[in-house]
Amino acid sequence: EADIYQTPRYLVIGTGKKITLECSQTMGHDKMYWYQQDPGMELHLIHYSYGVNSTEKGDLSSESTVSRIRTEHFPLTLESARPSHTSQYLCASSELDRDNSPLHFGNGTRLTVT
Amino acid sequence: GEDVEQSLFLSVREGDSSVINCTYTDSSSTYLYWYKQEPGAGLQLLTYIFSNMDMKQDQRLTVLLNKKDKHLSLRIADTQTGDSAIYFCAESKGQNFVFGPGTRLSVLP
Numbered sequence: 001e002a003d004i005y006q007t008p009r010y011l012v013i014g015t016g017k018k019i020t021l022e023c024s025q026t027m028g029h030d031k032m033y034w035y036q037q038d039p040g041m042e043l044h045l046i047h048y049s050y051g052v053n054s055t056e057k058g059d060l061s062s063e064s065t066v067s068r069i070r071t072e073h074f075p076l077t078l079e080s081a082r083p084s085h086t087s088q089y090l091c092a093s094s095e096l097d098r099d100n101s102p103l104h105f106g107n108g109t110r111l112t113v114t
Numbered sequence: 115g116e117d118v119e120q121s122l123f124l125s126v127r128e129g130d131s132s133v134i135n136c137t138y139t140d141s142s143s144t145y146l147y148w149y150k151q152e153p154g155a156g157l158q159l160l161t162y163i164f165s166n167m168d169m170k171q172d173q174r175l176t177v178l179l180n181k182k183d184k185h186l187s188l189r190i191a192d193t194q195t196g197d198s199a200i201y202f203c204a205e206s207k208g209q210n211f212v213f214g215p216g217t218r219l220s221v222l223p
Contacts, residue, residue, distance in 0.1 A: 041122075041200055041215060042213070042216065043202070100164065100206075102145075102159050102162055103204075104159070107154075107156045108155065110154075
């Protein structure tokens with residue numbers, strides 16, 4: 001059973017605010033990911049990390065930033081939220097050294113910027 | 115390029131079988147996955163198949179892989195209302211994952 005947690009589940013915030021979406025996993029996975037899921041259901045990779053102090057940008061350009069100071073923690077930050085950031089954000093993790101390691105997903109954070 | 119395609123919608127009657135189809139373009143993909151997403155939740159891994167296999171069965175789920183045509187399908191036998199969800203096909207090559215757009219399955223009573 002996957003153990004990956006995202007907080008908050010829902011967030012409604014005003015334009016210009018700084019926000020941090022939290023993601024933690026207890027499986028000791030090295031690789032972690034952030035996906036943005038738009039209303040049309042498609043998943044877009046925005047950030048990933050191979051391990052501590054590693055962060056990479058994904059396929060979709062994003063104004064958010066991430067950090068990886070601890071293996072289990074991969075927070076995503078928006079310095080100044082805008083309505084265009086309204087979306088669902090999904091965090092995932094996988095083992096680095098196994099080719100068939102699937103992605104394990106958290107339950108997501110649904111962000112609404114007013 | 116790496117594109118995974120799926121039909122966006124499927125409706126079936128309760129008790130019937132559902133077949134969700136997926137095509138992919140990267141013939142070097144090593145593993146292919148099916149994920150289920152219920153409303154308001156993340157993606158849950160349902161099953162996966164290694165690229166050298168043709169079929170995998172797990173209770174009500176059957177995965178068929180036609181590597182020549184790069185076609186993957188998920189069959190759900192005796193579909194129930196609890197199977198209503200979005201189903202994502204995904205391929206992986208090494209550490210990279212590519213997801214399809216998802217198929218929304220509606221189960222009618």
